[in-house]
Amino acid sequence: MKILVPVKRVVDYNIKPRVKADGSGVETAGVKMSMNPFDEIAVEEAVRLREKGAASEVVVVSVGVQQAQDTLRTALAMGADRAILVLSDESPEPLAVAKVLKKLVDKEEPSLVILGKQAIDDDMNATGQMLAGFLGWGQGTFASKVELAEGRARVSREVDGGTEEVSLSLPAIITADLRLNEPRYASLPNIMKAKKKPLETLQAADLGVDMTPRLTVVSVAEPTERKAGIKLDSVAELVEKLRNEAKVI
Amino acid sequence: MTALVLLDHEGGQIRKAALSAVAAATKLGDVHVLVTGDAAVVLAAVSIAGVSKVLHAADARYAHDLAEPLAALVASLAGGYDHIVAAAGAFGKNVLPRTAALLDVQPIPDVISIESADTFVRPIYAGNALATVRSSDAKKLLTIRSAAFDPAPAKGGSATVETLPGVDSPEVSRFEGVQLSTSDRPELESARVVVSGGRGMQSEEKFHTLDPLADVLGAALGASRAAVDSGFVPNECQVGQTGKIVAPDLYMAFGISGAIQHLAGMKDSRVIVAVNKDPDAPIFQVADYGVVGDLFEIVPQLVNALKK
Ligand SMILES: Cc1cc2nc3c(=O)[nH]c(=O)nc-3n(C[C@@H](O)[C@H](O)[C@H](O)COP(=O)(O)OP(=O)(O)OC[C@H]3O[C@@H](n4cnc5c(N)ncnc54)[C@H](O)[C@@H]3O)c2cc1C
Ligand SMILES: Cc1cc2nc3c(=O)[nH]c(=O)nc-3n(C[C@H](O)[C@H](O)[C@H](O)COP(=O)(O)OP(=O)(O)OC[C@H]3O[C@@H](n4cnc5c(N)ncnc54)[C@H](O)[C@@H]3O)c2cc1C
Numbered sequence: 001m002k003i004l005v006p007v008k009r010v011v012d013y014n015i016k017p018r019v020k021a022d023g024s025g026v027e028t029a030g031v032k033m034s035m036n037p038f039d040e041i042a043v044e045e046a047v048r049l050r051e052k053g054a055a056s057e058v059v060v061v062s063v064g065v066q067q068a069q070d071t072l073r074t075a076l077a078m079g080a081d082r083a084i085l086v087l088s089d090e091s092p093e094p095l096a097v098a099k100v101l102k103k104l105v106d107k108e109e110p111s112l113v114i115l116g117k118q119a120i121d122d123d124m125n126a127t128g129q130m131l132a133g134f135l136g137w138g139q140g141t142f143a144s145k146v147e148l149a150e151g152r153a154r155v156s157r158e159v160d161g162g163t164e165e166v167s168l169s170l171p172a173i174i175t176a177d178l179r180l181n182e183p184r185y186a187s188l189p190n191i192m193k194a195k196k197k198p199l200e201t202l203q204a205a206d207l208g209v210d211m212t213p214r215l216t217v218v219s220v221a222e223p224t225e226r227k228a229g230i231k232l233d234s235v236a237e238l239v240e241k242l243r244n245e246a247k248v249i
Numbered sequence: 250m251t252a253l254v255l256l257d258h259e260g261g262q263i264r265k266a267a268l269s270a271v272a273a274a275t276k277l278g279d280v281h282v283l284v285t286g287d288a289a290v291v292l293a294a295v296s297i298a299g300v301s302k303v304l305h306a307a308d309a310r311y312a313h314d315l316a317e318p319l320a321a322l323v324a325s326l327a328g329g330y331d332h333i334v335a336a337a338g339a340f341g342k343n344v345l346p347r348t349a350a351l352l353d354v355q356p357i358p359d360v361i362s363i364e365s366a367d368t369f370v371r372p373i374y375a376g377n378a379l380a381t382v383r384s385s386d387a388k389k390l391l392t393i394r395s396a397a398f399d400p401a402p403a404k405g406g407s408a409t410v411e412t413l414p415g416v417d418s419p420e421v422s423r424f425e426g427v428q429l430s431t432s433d434r435p436e437l438e439s440a441r442v443v444v445s446g447g448r449g450m451q452s453e454e455k456f457h458t459l460d461p462l463a464d465v466l467g468a469a470l471g472a473s474r475a476a477v478d479s480g481f482v483p484n485e486c487q488v489g490q491t492g493k494i495v496a497p498d499l500y501m502a503f504g505i506s507g508a509i510q511h512l513a514g515m516k517d518s519r520v521i522v523a524v525n526k527d528p529d530a531p532i533f534q535v536a537d538y539g540v541v542g543d544l545f546e547i548v549p550q551l552v553n554a555l556k557k
Binding site for chain 2: 011013016017019026093094095098117118120121122123124125126127129130131132133134136137138139140141142144154157158159160161162163164165166167168169172177178179213214215216217218219220221222223226228229230231232233234235236238239241242246248249
């Protein structure tokens with residue numbers, strides 16, 4: 001059984017994003033980029049399934065610029081077997097990414113696609129669900145636990161009021177939430193080994209997918225900053241302020 | 250123009266966030282709502298102010314809000330609507346993007362402001378930037394941040410009801426069960442006061458230090474990811490970029506450092522109080538009132554002072 005894991009290159013989660021002065025977007029030039037944290041979790045889950053013998057191959061794919069290679073190498077160092085880079089100029093919208101992934105699924109025929117639940121740059125939380133829609137497959141989104149048995153995936157999902165269990169027939173789509181697992185760090189020998197693993201490069205245009213965005217970014221602005229308030233010396237003072245100044249209690 | 254709102258509900262109650270989605274949709278035109286399963290919810294939905302029609306998907310296949318049948322149903326209804334809207338919670342984020350794929354539309358998640366019928370504002374990068382985007386799709390599929398729109402009044406409307414037949418879709422998923430947290434406290438996303446704890450709470454047992462405080466304030470309990478990951482409280486308490494987005498009148502953070510991912514979920518609160526033993530904790534940069542000290546001393550003092 002093959003597992004496909006799409007991974008995205010994003011601004012590292014430790015970096016505080018800065019809006020460009022001309023309001024056209026967020027500054028990414030010269031900023032540290034890393035694998036989307038949810039995608040690390042997705043890769044980890046896939047690699048564990050292979051290590052347990054539940055899967056035979058883990059293929060990682062990224063849609064984006066040439067530098068997304070680095071992200072794919074990281075995934076290979078974590079234990080993925082093979083990588084595909086689909087080159088596309090701009091960072092494409094989930095609609096286009098899902099269409100590209102659909103083409104790759106048709107070709108690779110995986111039994112499971114594990115994605116991150118959201119990318120921390122654009123926070124769309126959409127790609128996995130859209131891919132599931134295009135394929136007509138079942139979707140286990142926001143997964144905190146995945147068990148495979150008898151041609152089905154049992155998925156625990158983090159929902160607003162608690163945890164939900166669904167059972168999906170395979171092939172299926174899973175999107176990883178934070179508590180699915182704790183991703184490993186790639187060891188130095190594995191980073192070296194990853195350099196020799198196969199990485200295939202395709203052009204989005206060659207797959208026959210229209211990458212034209214449907215959303216035009218009119219402007220990007222900084223939110224109004226909250227100002228730091230005051231530090232108080234006692235609980236009595238705090239209660240007094242909350243009652244008489246802020247009037248919230 | 251007419252908008253269709255997917256009205257999510259839990260335990261026979263319409264979620265407050267869904268009422269915020271209705272309020273947002275009224276800015277776009279006439280509003281119809283879609284209710285799955287529960288007939289009691291239909292009775293409540295007809296009186297929501299601003300709603301002219303309630304579509305009831307009574308078929309058993311919709312009883313558990315599985316995305317696969319539901320997206321197929323919504324896509325089949327899409328012809329009559331310019332906008333399809335849901336609250337930006339686990340339900341909307343599960344169903345709406347799948348529906349969007351079926352309609353070949355790029356969805357617009359987490360809308361905090363509606364500028365016009367095709368232009369919307371949404372936070373990106375954990376709320377560190379606000380993007381104004383214009384959609385060229387013929388239909389717009391949106392999820393709405395409830396903190397940004399006051400809920401539509403639950404009373405005052407008198408909608409008509411139409412019962413929908415089931416629509417065919419592949420049977421690829423099965424509902425197996427749900428564990429909902431049972432709590433007498435208010436819902437986190439709509440509570441007026443939220444009392445939150447972080448890693449500084451130390452343990453599941455010690456997290457209960459916050460209970461008496463939440464009791465006197467009638468507050469919902471929230472938490473940082475670190476507190477949830479450490480097993481102090483269940484996942485549905487998480488506030489932040491990947492948890493719930495809250496904007497109460499009063500947010501009190503105890504033993505929370507203030508990572509940007511946490512701030513993303515609470516920095517639009519009206520008044521923020523932080524208690525932390527580290528005077529340099531970043532949470533103080535957004536707090537209106539800060540107290541530096543040991544929370545295990547401060548919380549009991551606070552409870553006593555509030556009881557007076
Ligand atoms: C300010 C701004 C300007 C933009 N301008 C443009 C523009 O001019 N043109 C344009 O086309 N787009 C533009 N975008 C879109 C863009 O950068 C995002 O890549 C896109 O919206 C994807 O959303 P997401 O990553 O949040 O998806 P999500 O649905 O949150 O991602 C979920 C999961 O899908 C998978 N995934 C997502 N993307 C990829 C990928 N590329 N490769 C592999 N796996 C992936 C990952 O597993 C990920 O965890 C812009 C965005 C912003 C914020
Ligand atoms: C992709 C991604 C998504 C994330 N999403 C979220 C999210 O949705 N929500 C979220 O919260 N986090 C999220 N995080 C995690 C986030 O980065 C932080 O790790 C987390 O918020 C830290 O939680 P904390 O403040 O409780 O813990 P810490 O950072 O460890 O802070 C604990 C604080 O408690 C104080 N303290 C300790 N003991 C006491 C005492 N006795 N009295 C007073 N103060 C005390 C300490 O001084 C310290 O400031 C995410 C991270 C990633 C990578």
